[in-house]
Amino acid sequence: MKIRNLLAISIGMICMSNLYSQETKTEATTPAAPVEVIDRLNIPGPLTFNENEFLLALSKQNSPTWVQQQYIMRDDDISNYKELINISYFDKEIDMETAIGQKVEFVEKRRSKDKYSFVNVTESPDGKEIIVDYLTTETPKEGESYAEYNLDRFKNFDVGGKKSFIIFSYSKRIAGDLKYASRSLSKERNKLMESAITTTIPPVTYKPTEVEKKKK
Structure with a gap:
């Protein structure tokens, strides 16, 4: 079965992060109210990857059958993250x-x-999972250039005849000189691949919600 726009899943990790930035009140004396993130996949947290903890920062119902959740480290910023975990559940x-x-x-x-x-x-070895890992670089119109290393772990599930699909993704960015940043990330590849292979994909209990409207 071919799927439309599946490529946008991983690319969307960047776009979704940028869209997540919150508007804050102009009065410095008024603290911003905390925003509760709905855990649509009911995944026990925090997640652990490469000995670091990741907290749920975004959850979005993209379609009736596709939920996307993103996790960042405690002191990271989802709009300009250094490390991020993205889980796309179909x-x-x-x-x-x-x-x-x-x-x-x-x-x-x-x-x-x-x-x-x-x-x-x-x-x-059993052919049930595949990891695609890749490195790309970006030179945005605003802000520093950066290199980004990604791991996408693809896995099909069949529980009691119910079929589903998960892409467990990890992303790490290093800003600055692209040659240096790319080399630094390439040197980490073996360690990050080992973490991806040994990390258990968390159990999912899907709770469908209304598809969120796209922001204009």
């Missing part, structure tokens, strides 16, 4: 080969303009 069957093919194609297309980028595909 309450339906997804063709894994199609999903992986789209991701690899996305990175390969960048390579003509992004000389530091690379992409690898690693399959688990």
Whole structure:
């Protein structure tokens, strides 16, 4: 089964983070009210990855069958994060080969303009999970340039005949000189891959909610 816009899932990690920035009141004496994040996947937290703890910072019902949740470290900022975990849960069957093919194609297309980028595909011994890890660089119009290393772990589930699909993603950014940042992240690849392989994907209890309207 081919799926539309699956490529936007990982790219959306960046866009969703930018959209999450909250408006604050102009009066300095009035503290901003805390915003409660709905845990639509009922995942016990905090999450642990590479010996660091990640707290739920965003949860969004993108479609009737797709929920996206993002986690950051306690002192990080989701609008300009250094490390982030993204969990995309699909309450339906997804063709894994199609999903992986789209991701690899996305990175390969960048390579003509992004000389530091690379992409690898690693399959688990039982063939039930696949990890796509890749590095890209960005030079935004505003702010520092940065290199970003990503791990996307794809897994199908079949519980009592009910099929679902999860993409467990980890992202790390280093800002500054792109050559130095890319080399630094490349040196961490083996350690981060080991963490991705040994980390248990958290159990999910899906609680459907109304699809959120896109911000204008």
